[in-house]
Amino acid sequence: MSSAQLLKLENVTRSVRLPDDSELRILSGIDLTVAEGDHIAIVGRSGTGKSTLLNILGLLDRPTSGTLAWRGKDATKLSARQAAAARGRDLGFVFQQFNLLPGRTALENVMAPLMYSSGRDFWQRRRLAAESLDRVGLGARLDSMPQTLSGGEQQRVAIARALVRRPRVVLADEPTGALDVATGRAVMELLDAATVESGAALITITHDSNVAALARERLSLDGGRLHPLSQEAAR
Amino acid sequence: MNTLARIFTGFIAALLEAWQELRIHRLRVLLSLIGVTIAVASLTTAVAGAQMAQQLMTEQLERNGRPAMISTYAMDPASQGPPQSSAEITAAFEKTSERFKIEYTSLIGRTFGTQAVRQGLSVGTEMQVVDPDYGPMHRIFAQHGRWLEDADAQNLSPAVVVDKTTLSALGMEDGTLPATIELRGLGGDVSVTVIGATSTRGYGSMGQMWMLPETYEHWFAAAAPLSDVSYAMWVPIEGSEELASHFARQMQAELPGYVVDSQRQDYLAWGNDESLKQVALVVSSIAGIILLLGSLSLLNVAMVTMKQRIREVGIRRSFGATTGRVFFSVMMESVVATAVAGGLGVLISVALVSNPKLINAVMATGLDEMPGFPVQAALLGMGVSIAVGALTGVLPALVAARVRIVDAIRV
Numbered sequence: 058m059s060s061a062q063l064l065k066l067e068n069v070t071r072s073v074r075l076p077d078d079s080e081l082r083i084l085s086g087i088d089l090t091v092a093e094g095d096h097i098a099i100v101g102r103s104g105t106g107k108s109t110l111l112n113i114l115g116l117l118d119r120p121t122s123g124t125l126a127w128r129g130k131d132a133t134k135l136s137a138r139q140a141a142a143a144r145g146r147d148l149g150f151v152f153q154q155f156n157l158l159p160g161r162t163a164l165e166n167v168m169a170p171l172m173y174s175s176g177r178d179f180w181q182r183r184r185l186a187a188e189s190l191d192r193v194g195l196g197a198r199l200d201s202m203p204q205t206l207s208g209g210e211q212q213r214v215a216i217a218r219a220l221v222r223r224p225r226v227v228l229a230d231e232p233t234g235a236l237d238v239a240t241g242r243a244v245m246e247l248l249d250a251a252t253v254e255s256g257a258a259l260i261t262i263t264h265d266s267n268v269a270a271l272a273r274e275r276l277s278l279d280g281g282r283l284h285p286l287s288q289e290a291a292r
Numbered sequence: 293m294n295t296l297a298r299i300f301t302g303f304i305a306a307l308l309e310a311w312q313e314l315r316i317h318r319l320r321v322l323l324s325l326i327g328v329t330i331a332v333a334s335l336t337t338a339v340a341g342a343q344m345a346q347q348l349m350t351e352q353l354e355r356n357g358r359p360a361m362i363s364t365y366a367m368d369p370a371s372q373g374p375p376q377s378s379a380e381i382t383a384a385f386e387k388t389s390e391r392f393k394i395e396y397t398s399l400i401g402r403t404f405g406t407q408a409v410r411q412g413l414s415v416g417t418e419m420q421v422v423d424p425d426y427g428p429m430h431r432i433f434a435q436h437g438r439w440l441e442d443a444d445a446q447n448l449s450p451a452v453v454v455d456k457t458t459l460s461a462l463g464m465e466d467g468t469l470p471a472t473i474e475l476r477g478l479g480g481d482v483s484v485t486v487i488g489a490t491s492t493r494g495y496g497s498m499g500q501m502w503m504l505p506e507t508y509e510h511w512f513a514a515a516a517p518l519s520d521v522s523y524a525m526w527v528p529i530e531g532s533e534e535l536a537s538h539f540a541r542q543m544q545a546e547l548p549g550y551v552v553d554s555q556r557q558d559y560l561a562w563g564n565d566e567s568l569k570q571v572a573l574v575v576s577s578i579a580g581i582i583l584l585l586g587s588l589s590l591l592n593v594a595m596v597t598m599k600q601r602i603r604e605v606g607i608r609r610s611f612g613a614t615t616g617r618v619f620f621s622v623m624m625e626s627v628v629a630t631a632v633a634g635g636l637g638v639l640i641s642v643a644l645v646s647n648p649k650l651i652n653a654v655m656a657t658g659l660d661e662m663p664g665f666p667v668q669a670a671l672l673g674m675g676v677s678i679a680v681g682a683l684t685g686v687l688p689a690l691v692a693a694r695v696r697i698v699d700a701i702r703v
Contacts, residue, residue, distance in 0.1 A: 108702075117610065117697045138614050145612015152701065156607045160316035170611040172305045175298045179305060 064091035069123035098272030149219030153231035189217040209240035310624040324593040325633035327586025332637030335579035340669035342572030353559040360532035363557040384546035396526035398423035401518040407476040415461030437469035437488030445506035458499030479515020606700025619693040626685025634677020
């Protein structure tokens, strides 16, 4: 069965201009195809451009050259408003530092993305958020403030928040980076199970080979280029 | 989903976000809004106070005659002193006023030196002999009992209406009306019936009393003929000067040998009193300066806070918040906050301005009826606070809207 193609990067480059007016190339010649249900891990050392690639995949940034297709359409031609709408509707983000909104309960954090939806999702945001938290095992911690939750619980709130609008792609940037090994593994298993259940693609950026080993497709980002990573190498 | 519904949902969501943000940072918001609250309370109080004082002053002035009040005298050039009461003059006035179809008219005669006595208590009063129309023409209403009516001329006991000073001096404040008192100084003691009492006060310790011309004529005129008689007419302001002139000529024609003079006698005939407007202007200017300082403080806090919220903005953008939505949400935070502060300021103002004791102390007067809080002043206070919120919200909103998502998330 062939899954629907969501993202397709062809010969994507990303450069930035430095203060001395020289150009720093972060990504070069990136080719990547992401389809529904994929679980892709991208590993690489710090400073290799993993987050830059994730930003491009998440429509937060634009490539300097090359093509980026989002569901068959040229994403580089999307207006800021269209890109924002696509992010809200189809993309979910999980960050290394959880990025929970301060001063808000777990429930309010998960409700936050639904504030940018319209129609039924907006008006039923409380129920949807509670269900999403229940799915990640935090049904009893709805009114807990982030600072009263453990690191693993905070990341689970972040996962519930990423999944609450039923995205097609979940982008996880070092999701276990701030967690111990056991908690990190549990969080990754939860993330994987949740995306499998919803049929969303999961792209994990990590420098942890154990986390990468959970993915069905593993890629290495080195020298600004993506290379396939064998199972053994991942371990 | 149609565009209108989407816009409505977005607006509600932005309001909810703004409220949530204010709830979370209530202490900071509260502190930063003190200046706005004080300024709005001052501004609203100044405007409302001036409007209420203006209204009170107008009502006080109208007790001497509501505009346009035309006063008519008929004098015999051969006689000395003020015009005397005369059936001939009264008949000429009534005939002329009927010809000009004037609805409100009254004879006005005064006598002084009357003593009102009751159970050993007495008070000097100014007796005014007037027709029933005199009440509405001079904004005089009975607070107890009732005002004079035409039928009172037929009463077996002379009917009078007294003012609050007379009522108090005779120890009748708690008593029921009608009540009987004695009048002295008009050719012997005469028992009269007090049928009503007004809130109007005389000057100093002297009381006031009103009686119908027919009553006076029957009971007192023989011993104390009415002097200083004039005739008043309450007419529309427009064209009142011309009317006075025509009326005098017409009445003069009815009274050969007399000199008839008609002229405006209400306070508007001498121009408006602008002093209250100047006071309101000065207080409003001071409130404006406080508002400016409060706004600058608010802007300062908002800008500093926004710098600390860059990551939050980035996170929201990753959820799908557009630039416009971020701008609107941040601005709404400011607008909602200042609207709440302004509402509080208006409430403080209402509490101050609607307090009779405070008003009496400030205006050094005894008010019988408090005018209502002017709605325009409350609307002005709310409008100003919302405008301040919008103005001080623009800069932080611009900063938030211009955040690069990629940089914001990394912060």
